[in-house]
Amino acid sequence: MAEPTLEGLRLALLDGNRVSIRRSDDPHPFDPFALPEHFIETIEIDKARYMGRDRKASLNFSPWFNALIGGRGTGKSSVVHFSRLALRRESEMMDLNERSEPRTTFERFNRVPRSRIDEGGLQEDTIITLTLKRDGVRHFLHWPQSRDGIAVEEQDVDGREASASQSITSERFPVRIFSQGQIAALADESQQALLSVIDEEASTSVQKAILDESRDQFLALQSQVRALDVKLQGHDALTVQIDDVKRKLQRFEEAHHAEILKGYQHRNRQRREIDRQFNTIENMAQQVEVFADTLMSEDIPDGLFDAIKAEEKDALGIVAALAEAVCAAESTVRESAKNLRSAVVAQRSELAKTAWQLAVDKAGSDYQTLVNILKKQGVTDPSEYGRLVQERQRLDGEEKRLVSLKNQRDRVVEHAQVQLEKVWEARREIYRTRQKFLDQTLARNPFVRIGLLPYGRDPLMAERSLRDVLGVSFDKYKEIIFLPMEGDEQAKGLVAELHRSLPESVSRATDEIENRLRQMHKRLMKACQNSGDFGARFNKFLLAESSKRPDMLDRIMTWFPEDTLQIQYSRLGDGKDFQPIIQASAGQRAAAMLAFLLAHGKEPLILDQPEDDLDNHLIYDLVVRQIRENKSERQIIVVTHNPNIVVNGDAEMVHALNFSGGQCRVAQSGSLQEKSMREEVCQVMEGGREAFERRYRRLGREVNDV
Incomplete structure (x- = not known):
């Protein structure tokens, strides 16, 4: 209603209950002043x-x-x-x-x-x-x-x-x-428009954001794996180099000088570790000095306090005491750095006097004697042993680095697998959110039912999506991706295999599709590595495509067909005799x-x-x-x-x-309720009062004659 009038009340009474009239004992709550x-x-x-x-x-x-x-x-x-x-x-x-x-x-x-x-x-x-x-x-x-x-x-x-x-x-x-x-x-063959409406109303944006984030994290982890693989490419060559050096060193060890050689190697490793300890302490002292440089109090802005006033003078005194504390701390820190440096010098001096240092010197002297003996025995390059020892030490360090990278790669791969399962779970949650919305919205709707099939049953939509991921145009590899049924010939290709002969139970069908999807992902990944079972031509195409797009394999592993809708309508709108929407008129x-x-x-x-x-x-x-x-x-x-x-x-x-x-x-x-508005509605929508009354009289007489 507009402003309350008797005419408005009359029209409300004509409308009757549940339209323009609400009774005080109506079991359904009604607040006439409530706004959306x-x-x-x-x-x-x-x-x-x-x-x-x-x-x-x-x-x-x-x-x-x-x-x-x-x-x-x-x-x-x-x-x-x-x-x-x-x-x-x-x-x-x-x-x-x-x-x-x-x-x-x-x-x-x-x-x-x-x-x-x-x-x-x-x-x-x-x-x-x-x-x-x-x-x-x-x-x-x-x-x-x-x-x-x-x-x-x-x-x-x-x-x-x-x-x-x-x-x-x-x-x-x-x-x-x-x-x-x-x-x-909304009810056309693609169903994408209706699915977008459902997503907006069901607020799946949160679940989709989680899916995107999970997928991005998985892609990032897989990118780390590829980067580590590049760094690990020299591992096999390094193993060959280490074996060569070992064989060359074996000549010297077989000359019954193994104890001297091993002792020299052992003392060398000890010496490098002791040097590393001293260097670490020296670096600490330098870091402490750098920290000491940052310890200084800040001056109070000019004019902010008046030193003549007693109450402000007290505050300035406290600030001055704080400054003295900072200065004392700075001195203490610098003294600590000085003490560390002194300790390094003193302990280096003590180290030179130890029995261990004598053992290191003896190992070096014995090694030099061995080299001289080998020269007298006709070894063409007596210094080769020293070079080989150094090379072995370098290769050992490189091997340790690569082993560390290999362990890191294993951890990233394991993390990526966990993340991939999160991608699957995020995709399932989108389906569950959609299904919950449809169940709540259309539970008792007499006109329409909408069922949701996870991972879809629409082969054309799945084909388009899969071709986009693989980078395959629609005129190529039809028998591998999807070839529709012709006559008695069954549909062929990956998409057809995904949807063929599924259990009637939605939950069992979902489990089966997920298993088939995982197998499909594995087959496509092998094909991208030129070892798949699709044939040389398709394998070669995927190998070339994956070389251009390094993340193609990862996107295959996170590809899912879209859910599809099963829409049914009631012919009479009475909640009975629901039929597939494809059989319905416009x-x-x-x-x-x-x-x-x-x-x-x-x-x-x-x-x-x-x-x-x-x-x-x-x-x-x-x-x-x-x-x-x-x-x-x-x-x-x-x-x-x-x-x-x-x-x-x-x-x-x-x-x-x-x-x-x-x-x-x-x-x-x-x-x-405004008369002028009703007349305008009658004029625009009924052709005017006279046309409306004549049509009503003619229709009324026909009804009475029946």
């Missing part, structure tokens, strides 16, 4: 080609049910297009088939014409402002054709100011917009999708001519009833030519549009 969490208040169109060119066009909306009516070409659908632009939902149209009617219509509208005869509903200076309430806060969304300026403003007690975030997304401003063409596209398909859209959600819903393709009984049983049931909990804006939707849906706000002076204008706005 999100609703659109107004939309202003300024300087569009056919609207708002001479003066701004402004439409105010009720938080509940709004109807836009008018003849053809009066701008009703344009208001929907303007809303889509203001809410930055152009991508929803771009996701449709490029030849689909709703997309081509929007593309013709969403452009600036270059000439008077060119298509386009915008101008260079077009500005759209959409005002909406979000959790009690008024927001202003601006869409200028130039794309410059502030996009989002918020209003508070002090007025309007730019929002801290200028982002306009469906998560921040949840509004659903559907034209009749979009509704029809009207039945539209009814099923409309039943789904109206069955869930609290966000504003904008529908552009939803009655197209629907039978009249479906318009009343489905659209009108659902609007009545939902409008107290969510805002609904409908563009329509059907009087049943406006009148029996009990629209709180009606905008009647017309075309005059080359512009689409709002001829009249108001509620149905």
Whole structure:
């Protein structure tokens, strides 16, 4: 209702219970002053080609049910297009088939014409402002054709100011917009549009973000493995070098000088370790001195304290005491560094006097004597042993480094496997979230049922997705990837094998598909390494492709077919005799999708001519009833030519549009309790009172004659 009047009360009494009258003993709670969490208040169109060119066009909306009516070409659908632009939902149209009617219509509208005869509903200076309430806060969304300026403003007690975030997304401003063409596209063969709607309503963005993050972490770990593999490439060659050096050293050891040689090697390793210990302490002393350089107090800014004042003099004294403490600490730290250096010098001196040092010197002397003996025995290069010993030491160090890298690689591989399982679990969680939403939303819906099949049963969609991952064009390797069934010949290829002869139980079928997916991943990975069972030509292609894309193997391991939907509709809308949607007429398909859209959600819903393709009984049983049931909990804006939707849906706000002076204008706005508004509705939607009464009298006489 608008302002309370006797006429409004009379109309409410005519509507009856559960429509415009609510009894105090009604078991269903009802708060007439409750508002939806999100609703659109107004939309202003300024300087569009056919609207708002001479003066701004402004439409105010009720938080509940709004109807836009008018003849053809009066701008009703344009208001929907303007809303889509203001809410930055152009991508929803771009996701449709490029030849689909709703997309081509929007593309013709969403452009600036270059000439008077060119298509386009915008101008260079077009500005759209959409005002909406979000959790009690008024927001202003601006869409200028130039794309410059502030996009989002918020209003508070002090007025309007730019929002801290200028982002306009469906998560921040949840509004659903559907034209009749979009509704029809939801049930097409690809099902991708409907799945996107389900994801948005089920809020799978969190689960998808987790999946993306898990996949990215897995890809990062696999990248580390590849980097470590590059570093480990010299491991085999190093093993050969070590064996060669060992064989050469064996000549010397077989001359019964092994004890001297081993003693020399052992003392050399001890000496290097002692040197490393001393060097470490020297580095510590240097680090302590560097730290001491940072210990200094900061001066108080000039003029901040007055030393003459007693109370401030005390504070300055405390600060001075702190400065002295810092200075003392700095001295102590420097003294510690000095002590460390002194300890190094003293202990080096002590080390030179130890029995161990004598043993080291003796091992060196014995080794030199051995070298001289070997020279006398005719060894061509007596110094070779020393070089070989040094080479063996270097190779041992390199081997230790590579062993450490190998151990690191093993740990990363193990971590990657754990992360891969997290990717699988994240993918399963997306399915579970979707299924939970469908179960809750359509539990008792008499018009439509939607089942969800994990990892899909649509071979064409799976084929497209797999080809994208492999980088294979659609005209190649059909028998390997997917070749549809022809006559008595079964479908062939990886996709066909994935879906063939699955158990009827969804849970068992899911387990089976997961097992087949893992086997498929392994086969493709082998093929990328040119050792698969697909044939030399396909293996060679994948080998070349994986060499160009190092992460191709990893993306294969994280590839999953998309879930598919099983949509069923009730022929009579009575919750019985559900049939596959593919057997439905255009009207039945539209009814099923409309039943789904109206069955869930609290966000504003904008529908552009939803009655197209629907039978009249479906318009009343489905659209009108659902609007009545939902409008107290969510805002609904409908563009329509059907009087049943406006009148029996009990629209709180009606905008009647017309075309005059080359512009689409709002001829009249108001509620149905206003007589002038009812007459306008009758004129626009029924052809006037006389035409309506004559049609009613003729229909009434025919009914009485039966």
